[in-house]
Amino acid sequence: MRSTAFLLIGTAAVALASPSLAQTTQEQVAQEANQPDENQGDEIIVTATKRASTIQDVPFSINAQTQEDIQRQNARTIEDISRNVAGLSVQNLGPGQSQVSIRGVSAGQIVRDQPGVKEQVGVYMDESVISLSLFTPDFDLFDLDRVETLRGPQGTLFGAGSVGGTLRYITNQPRTGRTEGLIEGNINTLTDGEMGGHLKGAVNLPLGDTAALRAVAYGTRFGGFVDAVGPADGEDVNDGRRVGGRVSLLWEPTPNVRITPRVVYQEIRANGFNRQEEYNFYSNQFTTSGGDDLGERKQYLQLRERFTDDTLLADLVGSIAFGAVELTSVTSYINRDILVSRDASALTGSVAVAPLIGCCGVDPDIALLPSNLRDTTDLKQWTQEVRLTSTGTGPFEWVVGAFYTDVQREYAQRLPTPGYDAFIDAALGAGVSEAVSNGFGPDSPYNADLPYDINQKAVFGEATYDFGQFKLTAGGRYYDFKEVRDFISGGLFSNGDTRIGDKTTSNGFNPRVIGTWEPNRNLSLNVQAAKGFRLGGINDPLNLPLCSDEDEDLYGPFTSATYDDETLWNYEAGVKYQRRGMTFNAAVFHSRIKDLQVTVDAGSCSSRIVLNVDKAHTTGLEAEFAVSPAVGLDLSLAGSYVKAEFDSTLPEPLATRTGIRDGNRLPTVPKFQMAATATYGQRFSENADWYATASVQHVGNRYTQPGDQEAANQIFNFLFFDPVTGAFGNSTRDFGSLRLPSYNLVNLSGGIEWDSGLEVVAYMNNAFDENPLLSLDRERGGRARLGYNIGRPREIGLTLRQSFGGAAPAALAPAPLPPPLPPATQTCPDGTVVEVGAVCPAPPPPPPPPPPPPAMPERG
Numbered sequence: 001m002r003s004t005a006f007l008l009i010g011t012a013a014v015a016l017a018s019p020s021l022a023q024t025t026q027e028q029v030a031q032e033a034n035q036p037d038e039n040q041g042d043e044i045i046v047t048a049t050k051r052a053s054t055i056q057d058v059p060f061s062i063n064a065q066t067q068e069d070i071q072r073q074n075a076r077t078i079e080d081i082s083r084n085v086a087g088l089s090v091q092n093l094g095p096g097q098s099q100v101s102i103r104g105v106s107a108g109q110i111v112r113d114q115p116g117v118k119e120q121v122g123v124y125m126d127e128s129v130i131s132l133s134l135f136t137p138d139f140d141l142f143d144l145d146r147v148e149t150l151r152g153p154q155g156t157l158f159g160a161g162s163v164g165g166t167l168r169y170i171t172n173q174p175r176t177g178r179t180e181g182l183i184e185g186n187i188n189t190l191t192d193g194e195m196g197g198h199l200k201g202a203v204n205l206p207l208g209d210t211a212a213l214r215a216v217a218y219g220t221r222f223g224g225f226v227d228a229v230g231p232a233d234g235e236d237v238n239d240g241r242r243v244g245g246r247v248s249l250l251w252e253p254t255p256n257v258r259i260t261p262r263v264v265y266q267e268i269r270a271n272g273f274n275r276q277e278e279y280n281f282y283s284n285q286f287t288t289s290g291g292d293d294l295g296e297r298k299q300y301l302q303l304r305e306r307f308t309d310d311t312l313l314a315d316l317v318g319s320i321a322f323g324a325v326e327l328t329s330v331t332s333y334i335n336r337d338i339l340v341s342r343d344a345s346a347l348t349g350s351v352a353v354a355p356l357i358g359c360c361g362v363d364p365d366i367a368l369l370p371s372n373l374r375d376t377t378d379l380k381q382w383t384q385e386v387r388l389t390s391t392g393t394g395p396f397e398w399v400v401g402a403f404y405t406d407v408q409r410e411y412a413q414r415l416p417t418p419g420y421d422a423f424i425d426a427a428l429g430a431g432v433s434e435a436v437s438n439g440f441g442p443d444s445p446y447n448a449d450l451p452y453d454i455n456q457k458a459v460f461g462e463a464t465y466d467f468g469q470f471k472l473t474a475g476g477r478y479y480d481f482k483e484v485r486d487f488i489s490g491g492l493f494s495n496g497d498t499r500i501g502d503k504t505t506s507n508g509f510n511p512r513v514i515g516t517w518e519p520n521r522n523l524s525l526n527v528q529a530a531k532g533f534r535l536g537g538i539n540d541p542l543n544l545p546l547c548s549d550e551d552e553d554l555y556g557p558f559t560s561a562t563y564d565d566e567t568l569w570n571y572e573a574g575v576k577y578q579r580r581g582m583t584f585n586a587a588v589f590h591s592r593i594k595d596l597q598v599t600v601d602a603g604s605c606s607s608r609i610v611l612n613v614d615k616a617h618t619t620g621l622e623a624e625f626a627v628s629p630a631v632g633l634d635l636s637l638a639g640s641y642v643k644a645e646f647d648s649t650l651p652e653p654l655a656t657r658t659g660i661r662d663g664n665r666l667p668t669v670p671k672f673q674m675a676a677t678a679t680y681g682q683r684f685s686e687n688a689d690w691y692a693t694a695s696v697q698h699v700g701n702r703y704t705q706p707g708d709q710e711a712a713n714q715i716f717n718f719l720f721f722d723p724v725t726g727a728f729g730n731s732t733r734d735f736g737s738l739r740l741p742s743y744n745l746v747n748l749s750g751g752i753e754w755d756s757g758l759e760v761v762a763y764m765n766n767a768f769d770e771n772p773l774l775s776l777d778r779e780r781g782g783r784a785r786l787g788y789n790i791g792r793p794r795e796i797g798l799t800l801r802q803s804f805g806g807a808a809p810a811a812l813a814p815a816p817l818p819p820p821l822p823p824a825t826q827t828c829p830d831g832t833v834v835e836v837g838a839v840c841p842a843p844p845p846p847p848p849p850p851p852p853p854p855a856m857p858e859r860g
Contacts, residue, residue, distance in 0.1 A: 048150050050157060050389060050399055056576050059473055059516045059526045061151040061587040061622065070141050072679070072693055074749060074763045074797065077138055078167070083697040083745065084675040085149050086622040086640040091668040092774040092789050097134055102151055103589060104618035104644030104669040105164030105568065107598045114608055115377065115411040115450055116485065116537040117599065122154065122162035125169045125264070128315045128332035129383050129405070131161050135338055137311050139266060140242060143182065143202040143216045145170045151622070152570045152589065153532025155510035156462050156475040159403060163532035163568050172202070173260070174212035174250035180204045180805030188797030191769050192297065193225030194236045210252045217245035225793050226274060229293045230282065232301035232343070240270035256321040264313040272305045275777050277787035279718060281346035286731060287722040296771055297790065302345035302370040310337045324392040336379040344373035347606065348417055348445065350719040350784035351493060351546060353728045362427040364728055367721040371417040378410040398463040407454040415446040415491065424492060438490025438498065446493040453484045462512070473514040480507040481535050495544045502538045504562045522579040527572070534566040534597060539609045547605040554653065555602040558609045564595045586623035593617060600658045601705060603781045613660055615647035632682045639674035657713070659706030670700030670742070684752055692750040700742045704776035708738035716782045735786065743772040757803035769794040
């Protein structure tokens, strides 16, 4: 059984002995070394620097979770993985809507209707960029070689969006010369929830001597665990499924050429959201139901909700080596169709109460109308990267390249509310609804179309020189960015904007310098200074008809204004040590952030804007420790402490409303996060191993938005409507602290692995049935709905895996040819042919020498 402790961090002799090659070839080296059936110990090889190297040799802080780690954790999403990785945190905003941050670099909750906000962590699948701010694809974790977390800005090699770090899903690549595969089945049940399970399979097939095919398919059903009350009531309404697969082909026509085309497709369907409501416009203490039917794992629905995400990724990676250089090309295309369909009845009904009923005499029954907010995203993204990499064995290594991306993103919102126009026209006059529609259809009080055209070009390079015990790395990236956006809106709630061709542009240079001292093979020390960046954008107009006068005055100056690029300088020092079954890696860091792009809820306007905050910082410590104190026992501990704060204060009342105040915490990130794991295993029989694993994960308290830590913001002007009596109104209440409390998860598992490749695992995740509050969910600033996105309850499950195949047997050497028969005759030197064994005739005697010439007569 491979050591869990050493799976965290290791040293691989195979990588040290290999010459440095480019990414595509080096990924093959990494995966060959990471195979559990290879007799190379428990090392993990990564390609975070575009070269295959051990984690110990990477000159900055990095974590790698391997396929075995993922299986032992029973992890389904990147959120599950994050709890075991120091400094990595994920804010859960519902299915397919998670927000990733590293080292506390976070600017607040990006919500559904902010398509222009860029990500702070770059996410890749192998060589392809898949980041999309809020909607980073939630790809299945099956048949991955590893998940790499690169901490700190990675602007030099990975570009925009990697201001906090980079996350890389590294899939298992096709392998020539072997037939192998894996089949996995699972069944599970949730406390007070439904049954779930999955069936997954992967196969690798050689196609002759120079090609191979790898195919993966998976299907998962997620059991629901949230119950709904109201007209659309039901049990376990947030169930869902994920199906998909990928097919990749490797062709090596010559030893110096590698071509790998691939297609990935995935569908996600969720029938609801993991939302727990504490207050709802229709069900609260001011209505006849009293709100007693809300609370833990419950919500109120007028309409059922839905999330869909269809993702297609096609990429082509090719490399050719010539001399001491390798040329690599990466071409990728992503097409995504996303729908977020929400029950917005509370939002639309709250507008009926304030301001429509009070100011305009609208029939109060308008508040009973079911209203469905539909956010759609249609994304088409092309990227192209070309780079040259040195492949020699000398002390000087380098990589230079160019990058281009073109993004076409069409975002739209519709609010179909059947019967709405009749209520409005009856009170305000015939034709009013059509007059404010701006060309959109009837019975939809809000509509918006936001097409984006984003282009970015960049050149980059990085070089390393090895002086012996000291190694110096330096590099940089220059980028040029342009974004063009239209904004067209219509309906009673909108401002009726028609903005065509709003533009923002920027360019900049991001350097990185790293120094590494390695006094011996067990110890290395590194220091680093690096700059990262997040691209800017354009704010959307406010929904002015919904804004109170106070909110219009406060947030109005920022409507449709551009916000600048966010930049960060990171300074860190790290130590990596490994010897005799013990590994310890740690880093201290300080990041200075300029023009932090903070997302702000514009209160009653039901809008959000982005503000540039002049200064902020993150300072912290992260450490990972792994040891094997006895045969079969592996212990690991990973933790981080991060102090992430604003260093600027906005003028009042913005400081109180937004929480942007010197000393206030940056949102979404816990100060302290820790995970401890213990695994013990021994031989079960002459042909099987057994093991047991226990882990404890602690996630500290957090704030969803910066303003949540201001005491004044926990007082809400709640709006309400009683569906039974028709009573309506508003009431000011103190909700209490908006801080998300810390939580602890205990996970247990045990299994048996047979030498034949069969494995049976029983597990229990969240053993004590904790109800983690992951983010604060609010509608219209909390006036219409207030609650939390929550984690999964206790899960008990059983997983079966069967692996098969492996390295192809070595070809047998051809049998030697039988010795030739002895000839019956032989040829003598004089050409005479005689029988074998006969004596050749003696050669003739040499001819006598010629006589001497006669003497010449004497001359007289």
